Amino acid sequence: MKIELKKISKVAIISSLIMSMWLYFGYDVSVINAQRVSKDISSLSDKIASKIVSGFIRVDSDRDGLSDVEEDVYGTHPYMKDTDRDGYSDTMEIKFGYDPTGAGRPDLSIHIPKINISAPITYPVSRAESDIQDAMDNGVAYYPGTGFPGQEGNAYLTGHSSNYFWSRGKYNKIFRELRQLEIGDTFSIVQTQSTGKKINYNYRIYEKRITENSDKSLFFADREGSVVTLVTSWPIGATKQRLMVRGILIK
Ligand SMILES: [Ca+2]
Numbered sequence: 217m218k219i220e221l222k223k224i225s226k227v228a229i230i231s232s233l234i235m236s237m238w239l240y241f242g243y244d245v246s247v248i249n250a251q252r253v254s255k256d257i258s259s260l261s262d263k264i265a266s267k268i269v270s271g272f273i274r275v276d277s278d279r280d281g282l283s284d285v286e287e288d289v290y291g292t293h294p295y296m297k298d299t300d301r302d303g304y305s306d307t308m309e310i311k312f313g314y315d316p317t318g319a320g321r322p323d324l325s326i327h328i329p330k331i332n333i334s335a336p337i338t339y340p341v342s343r344a345e346s347d348i349q350d351a352m353d354n355g356v357a358y359y360p361g362t363g364f365p366g367q368e369g370n371a372y373l374t375g376h377s378s379n380y381f382w383s384r385g386k387y388n389k390i391f392r393e394l395r396q397l398e399i400g401d402t403f404s405i406v407q408t409q410s411t412g413k414k415i416n417y418n419y420r421i422y423e424k425r426i427t428e429n430s431d432k433s434l435f436f437a438d439r440e441g442s443v444v445t446l447v448t449s450w451p452i453g454a455t456k457q458r459l460m461v462r463g464i465l466i467k
């Protein structure tokens with residue numbers, strides 16, 4: 217999991233340094249001028265500052281595998297292994313795509329600025345084709361049982377590039393312009409939990425290809441790291457082939 221070091225506030229670092237000095241050297245922190253400490257912090261080498269930050273990241277108060285910093289990112293309690301007390305640990309809920317702070321799945325949405333896409337990601341009730349189609353009518357469908365965005369594994373998302381002429385759904389052409397995406401372009405997936413907590417996952421595209429629809433194994437293939445596979449019908453208006461674009465989590 218990628219952690220934004222920016223989230224470690226300067227105040228927290230200063231507090232840590234003061235506490236460390238007090239613990240190890242018996243300094244009377246009351247006489248330490250805050251400005252002086254701040255100045256000293258600023259003059260620390262990057263290497264030392266990095267070690268202090270790393271120390272914060274590693275702290276896991278409830279020993280559930282999520283560091284205190286990660287718990288802050290997810291909005292879970294750093295001293296409780298099961299924040300919403302539903303019998304499932306925070307760690308397991310996050311890994312398998314459930315909301316660790318409330319019931320069910322978190323809300324997901326996908327955003328691709330280059331082609332002006334911003335749409336909800338929907339959860340089909342099963343892998344049956346009719347259920348996948350229903351989910352695609354209401355957004356971009358998350359294929360059940362594949363990796364979950366933000367976590368290790370390959371999350372498979374699919375959306376319409378076209379639909380029957382009589383279908384008037386809002387998302388009939390949501391992936392029509394997926395063809396414009398190229399290697400190096402980025403997109404993001406936003407996870408919103410029941411508490412309102414939002415987590416932003418950014419991906420950089422590293423693979424793009426056209427494949428036969430009969431060979432779906434590529435869409436489901438395991439991949440190292442956290443990747444998202446976007447798939448739509450190709451060419452537009454046909455169903456024999458699929459256009460696939462794949463991105464890897466960058467932060
Ligand atoms: Ca923890």
Ligand SMILES: [Ca+2]
Pocket residue numbers: 298299300301302303304305306309316
């Ligand atoms: Ca739980």
